[in-house]
Amino acid sequence: MRYHLSCPEPATHLFHLSLEVERPGEELELALPVWTPGSYLVREFARHLEAVSAADPQGRPLPVERLDKHRFRVRTGGAAAATIRWRVYANELTVRTSHLDATHGFVSPAGVFLAVRGREGEPHRLVVAPPPGWQVATALPGGPVEFTARDYDELVDSPLELGTHRLATFEALGVTHQLAVWGRGNVDLTRLSVDLETIVETVGGFWGGLPYQRYLFILHLTGKGRGGLEHLASTAVLYPRLGFSDPESYGDALSLLIHEFFHAWNVKRLRPAALTPYRYDGEQYTRLLWWFEGATCYYEQLLLARAGLLPARRYLKALGRLLTSVARSPGAGKLTVEEASQLAWVKYYRPDENSGNSGVSYYQKGELVALALDLALRRAGHDLDGVMREAYARWAEGGLPEDGIEQLVAARLGAEPARALFDATVRGHGLPPLDLGPLGLQVRRRAAQGADDKGGTPGKPEERRAGWLGAELGSGLTVKSVREGSPAWRAGLTADDELLAERGFRLDSKGLQQRLEEHGPEGTLRLTLFRRDELLEVEVPLCEAPEDTLWLEPLPEATPAQRAAFTAWCGAEWPGAGAQGRNEAP
Numbered sequence: 001m002r003y004h005l006s007c008p009e010p011a012t013h014l015f016h017l018s019l020e021v022e023r024p025g026e027e028l029e030l031a032l033p034v035w036t037p038g039s040y041l042v043r044e045f046a047r048h049l050e051a052v053s054a055a056d057p058q059g060r061p062l063p064v065e066r067l068d069k070h071r072f073r074v075r076t077g078g079a080a081a082a083t084i085r086w087r088v089y090a091n092e093l094t095v096r097t098s099h100l101d102a103t104h105g106f107v108s109p110a111g112v113f114l115a116v117r118g119r120e121g122e123p124h125r126l127v128v129a130p131p132p133g134w135q136v137a138t139a140l141p142g143g144p145v146e147f148t149a150r151d152y153d154e155l156v157d158s159p160l161e162l163g164t165h166r167l168a169t170f171e172a173l174g175v176t177h178q179l180a181v182w183g184r185g186n187v188d189l190t191r192l193s194v195d196l197e198t199i200v201e202t203v204g205g206f207w208g209g210l211p212y213q214r215y216l217f218i219l220h221l222t223g224k225g226r227g228g229l230e231h232l233a234s235t236a237v238l239y240p241r242l243g244f245s246d247p248e249s250y251g252d253a254l255s256l257l258i259h260e261f262f263h264a265w266n267v268k269r270l271r272p273a274a275l276t277p278y279r280y281d282g283e284q285y286t287r288l289l290w291w292f293e294g295a296t297c298y299y300e301q302l303l304l305a306r307a308g309l310l311p312a313r314r315y316l317k318a319l320g321r322l323l324t325s326v327a328r329s330p331g332a333g334k335l336t337v338e339e340a341s342q343l344a345w346v347k348y349y350r351p352d353e354n355s356g357n358s359g360v361s362y363y364q365k366g367e368l369v370a371l372a373l374d375l376a377l378r379r380a381g382h383d384l385d386g387v388m389r390e391a392y393a394r395w396a397e398g399g400l401p402e403d404g405i406e407q408l409v410a411a412r413l414g415a416e417p418a419r420a421l422f423d424a425t426v427r428g429h430g431l432p433p434l435d436l437g438p439l440g441l442q443v444r445r446r447a448a449q450g451a452d453d454k455g456g457t458p459g460k461p462e463e464r465r466a467g468w469l470g471a472e473l474g475s476g477l478t479v480k481s482v483r484e485g486s487p488a489w490r491a492g493l494t495a496d497d498e499l500l501a502e503r504g505f506r507l508d509s510k511g512l513q514q515r516l517e518e519h520g521p522e523g524t525l526r527l528t529l530f531r532r533d534e535l536l537e538v539e540v541p542l543c544e545a546p547e548d549t550l551w552l553e554p555l556p557e558a559t560p561a562q563r564a565a566f567t568a569w570c571g572a573e574w575p576g577a578g579a580q581g582r583n584e585a586p
């Protein structure tokens with residue numbers, strides 16, 4: 001089977017494809033996936049498929065029948081071979097969809113390559129004919145323009161970057177790694193390659209070697225947006241083009257890259273048994289996304305810290321912000337991370353103004369669950385590293401059973417303690433219990449100080465307490481979401497309300513904060529707002545802000561054992577009391 005991909009007029013956003021199938025039999029069934037692994041949403045790629053036709057080796061047309069939204073049948077009449085042609089409109093710049101314009105082409109294969117039903121296990125050859133001057137970067141074996149995937153799964157899991165991208169190459173642990181960068185921006189390729197080399201060595205060291213022959217990082221620089229999608233021996237990452245000089249933003253880019261890289265093991269090779277093999281026709285359900293995403297988030301941060309790329313203080317601040325974010329979601333009291341995993345298909349990838357009230361992120365809470373499991377294991381002389389590696393050793397072939405992680409934790413802690421731990425974390429609601437004492441740390445709480453306060457720090461000393469509204473506001477004081485149970489919720493404020501004035505005086509975000517401070521928890525806001533096209537007056541009786549803003553603080557004193565446990569955990573020295581000065585802004 002041989003695919004041919006070209007883009008003679010890239011500005012039209014059309015990829016031109018053909019597929020030559022030898023010995024097609026009497027009829028062929030062709031199908032385009034409806035989703036791409038790693039991104040659990042039915043994206044209906046077939047809506048961008050057009051001009052499907054087929055011909056025999058003499059060029060005579062063969063009938064093509066559309067079977068449903070994404071499948072076709074070609075009657076070959078016993079021809080020795082059949083060539084199917086189609087085009088794909090590619091104008092959606094995300095890491096899960098394809099994009100083609102005059103500057104480059106990004107092929108997200110699930111939405112581009114039709115599969116031949118029943119022959120997915122055969123080798124799939126691919127010939128690319130890029131426009132003059134363009135190069136092809138992909139992790140598929142072969143090159144520079146001819147590649148062979150061992151089967152359809154490998155083809156789908158190997159995105160291609162076409163164009164005049166900048167390319168950096170480095171060796172790590174004896175294996176060649178490449179970084180292909182499309183788009184202008186302030187990324188320093190040399191510095192990023194050096195840090196990626198450290199990342200590969202740290203993560204490869206964690207797992208005891210690299211499971212691929214070659215690895216490709218595809219980096220797209222854009223004006224806004226942030227995302228990544230993991231693949232077998234590559235990843236596609238999208239990041240703000242000017243996000244590479246500010247240390248915090250650069251650190252965030254490294255987090256994203258190490259996250260996707262860690263997935264080469266956790267989710268690409270160690271996969272949920274429930275997703276083995278992939279079925280591209282529709283949803284596949286697992287309760288384990290808290291493990292595959294949450295534990296990957298956990299190791300993304302922890303391994304950056306161990307690699308020396310994330311200072312311990314910044315790591316603790318990030319953990320405090322994560323605790324804050326989950327503490328502020330009423331939905332964390334309604335859904336477990338297992339349920340959130342099953343609902344990924346309808347909730348996680350379709351966020352709306354009610355997401356925080358109705359659900360919980362299996363990324364965010366999953367990371368806290370991984371931390372809670374690690375803390376419990378460490379107290380008993382084990383750690384989550386061992387669980388992660390044993391899961392890989394046992395189930396990289398065949399898939400991780402739904403209860404696999406609990407089995408491994410039970411083997412270390414005993415069945416009953418493991419069940420209680422999973423009941424409180426994986427199957428529990430709200431924040432998981434975190435006993436950080438053995439690491440010389442404690443979790444502290446306070447009320448939020450203003451709309452920009454994301455937690456993670458002790459905050460400023462407060463002179464007077466502001467009243468609490470409980471609505472998240474966007475630009476122009478438009479309500480983005482309303483927290484269930486808050487004063488805004490009780491007063492009936494709703495998403496898209498535009499707040500204009502309070503007691504007849506124009507509002508801006510600074511002014512609103514001043515009114516909340518002036519009226520205090522006992523006071524009332526008298527708001528004038530637009531709801532759709534209607535001007536309304538709404539009274540909002542305020543209340544005391546909840547203590548939903550958390551941070552991690554080193555204990556006043558730490559014993560040598562606590563200090564040693566902290567270093568064994570994140571590789572850094574215990575930061576010491578007073579590490580996060582009280583004057584640090586939130």
Ligand SMILES: [Zn+2]
Pocket residue numbers: 259260263292293296
């Ligand atoms: Zn991920």
